[in-house]
Amino acid sequence: MQPQAPAALAPTHPVAFFCHFIFKVAALVFYIMCEVVNKGQFVTNFVVCIVLLAMDFWTVKNVTGRLLVGLRWWNDAHASESGTAWRFESLQEGQREINPHERRWFWIVVVANPILWVLSAFSAFLGLDWAYLLIPITGVILGSSNLVGYFKCSKEAKKSLQSMGTNIISAAMQNRLQAAIGRV
Amino acid sequence: MAWPGQPQQPEAEQRLFEGHVPSVPSSTSLPGIAAPSGAVPSAAAPTGFGGGGGGGGGGWDENTLDEPVWHTLKRDVITIGRNLRSVLIPINWDFTNSSAALGNWDLWGPLIFMLSLAITLSAGEKKPSDVFALVFTEVALGAVVLTVNVILLGGDIVFFQSMCLIGYCLFPINIAAIVCLFTRIKWLRLLVLLVCLVWSSAAALPFIGKTVVDRRRALAVYPVLLMYTSIGWLALVKS
Numbered sequence: 001m002q003p004q005a006p007a008a009l010a011p012t013h014p015v016a017f018f019c020h021f022i023f024k025v026a027a028l029v030f031y032i033m034c035e036v037v038n039k040g041q042f043v044t045n046f047v048v049c050i051v052l053l054a055m056d057f058w059t060v061k062n063v064t065g066r067l068l069v070g071l072r073w074w075n076d077a078h079a080s081e082s083g084t085a086w087r088f089e090s091l092q093e094g095q096r097e098i099n100p101h102e103r104r105w106f107w108i109v110v111v112a113n114p115i116l117w118v119l120s121a122f123s124a125f126l127g128l129d130w131a132y133l134l135i136p137i138t139g140v141i142l143g144s145s146n147l148v149g150y151f152k153c154s155k156e157a158k159k160s161l162q163s164m165g166t167n168i169i170s171a172a173m174q175n176r177l178q179a180a181i182g183r184v
Numbered sequence: 185m186a187w188p189g190q191p192q193q194p195e196a197e198q199r200l201f202e203g204h205v206p207s208v209p210s211s212t213s214l215p216g217i218a219a220p221s222g223a224v225p226s227a228a229a230p231t232g233f234g235g236g237g238g239g240g241g242g243g244w245d246e247n248t249l250d251e252p253v254w255h256t257l258k259r260d261v262i263t264i265g266r267n268l269r270s271v272l273i274p275i276n277w278d279f280t281n282s283s284a285a286l287g288n289w290d291l292w293g294p295l296i297f298m299l300s301l302a303i304t305l306s307a308g309e310k311k312p313s314d315v316f317a318l319v320f321t322e323v324a325l326g327a328v329v330l331t332v333n334v335i336l337l338g339g340d341i342v343f344f345q346s347m348c349l350i351g352y353c354l355f356p357i358n359i360a361a362i363v364c365l366f367t368r369i370k371w372l373r374l375l376v377l378l379v380c381l382v383w384s385s386a387a388a389l390p391f392i393g394k395t396v397v398d399r400r401r402a403l404a405v406y407p408v409l410l411m412y413t414s415i416g417w418l419a420l421v422k423s
Contacts, residue, residue, distance in 0.1 A: 042313035043306055046320075047299060054295060062256045075289075075344065131317040 012099050013067045020064040020106065023056030024113050024143075031120065031135055042131060049135045057142040060110065065150055068106045070098055071157060073149035086149075090157035110150060114143035263288045271352040271387050289344050294351020297358050298323045304361040305418055319418065326411045327351060334404050339395035346392070350408065353388040356380035357412060361419040377416050384412050 027049055034045040065071050072089040117139035124133040267290060298320065306315035331346040360380035364373045388408055396404045 043303060043316050046313075046316060047303065050295075050299065054292075058260075062260075063253055131313045134317060134320060 012102060013064075016064045016067040017102060017105070019059050020068065020109060023052055023059055024109065027052035027056060027139065028116060028120070031132075031139075035132070046132075046135065050138060053135075053139050053142055057146060060146050061149070064106065065146075065153075068098075068102045069150075069154075071150055071153040073153040086152070088153040088156040090153060090160070110143075110147050114140050114147055117143055260290065260292070263290050264293050267348065267352055268293055268355070271349060272355055272383075289342070289348035291344070291348060291351065294327070294348060294354065297351060297354040301354060301358050301361055301415070304358070304365050305422060307365060309422075315418075319415070322411075322415065323351075323354065330407050330411065333407055334392060334396065337396050337400045337404050339392070339404060341392070341395045349388060349391050350411075353384045353412070354415075356383040356387075357415055357419065360416060361422075364419045364422050373420055377420055381412055381416050385409055388412075 030045070030052065031049050034049070061073075065073075070090060074087050074089075076085045076087050117136045121133060121136035121140060124136055267288065301323065302316045302319040305319050306312040309315050327347050327350045330350060331341075331343055334341055334346055335343065357380055360373075360377045363376045367373060385408075389405055392404055392408060393401050
């Protein structure tokens, strides 16, 4: 019996891991600090925040999700007659191992991001700062769409894994049964 | 370290039930990320998200999970360029029906145009934050409401496709706003604005008009024209 390589030694992606955090944190921190640090320059602050949020969205959707947890979601407008089809892609079994440490942090960050932006939206709303309210709203929209997309993608992955697992199990069991019976 | 263009080759495509975990080569993060990590932030801003995150349609390789980052970036940039071209130069390129042209919708172009429009219109104003927020909200809400309008009128358009279209057709108004920023000659502003409005409308109307029945075409099309005119008006009266 060959020794199993522990999953924790699966390949890591330090740069992607870092990028997964940095854009979100930069956007949040900049948003919170902008009125303090860069007073009066609403337009600049706004544009910088929006650009950071957009870069974060793109990075999480296209790069870090792929590399850290092997999932990907997108929308295919041509697909069906009735409109759009959401497509999900996940790693084939055995294609690449996922580092559990990375996976855990990926999900923590993806879930915490919209929550933090919702809190910021509340604080902007209560502070009656209508102009700045647009930034947390955009943050919530982008963050939650990533969250929903990856959540659905992981459910699809689990479903296909289970069905594939039962197929393979039954096929393997059948082979073994036949081999066992044949040997008797 | 693996060469950038080379996909990750697992040592063996072992199936799960053969008894051992496949040994993936220890080369870690794709150099495609490590190398241009300085360039990615600047290049990532104008690239595709939403439906444009994929190539859409049938031309997409299903196994894109291990492609290098440059690949993804390039694909999104090409999508933006293609959408821009097909929306703004409304001749019949190669597409048999124009609704296929925006199949690979993406929302990056609209984001860029909306931001630049808001910046241009709020530059030099006494209260730039108000104008900026106004333009931003008007474009965003306007696009959503107009799309819902078309859908409620029975048009068979995809929600994001129509948002993409409305956003891309802001480009001529962007040009008009920039011109209005640099000149104060009233008749020049008016002329440029009219030309750009006609251009926007000629780009947007065929898409929207085709999706609803004849009787309701005006109902679907009129609010779009109204929105572009109001934004153009903001450019016209800019101080």
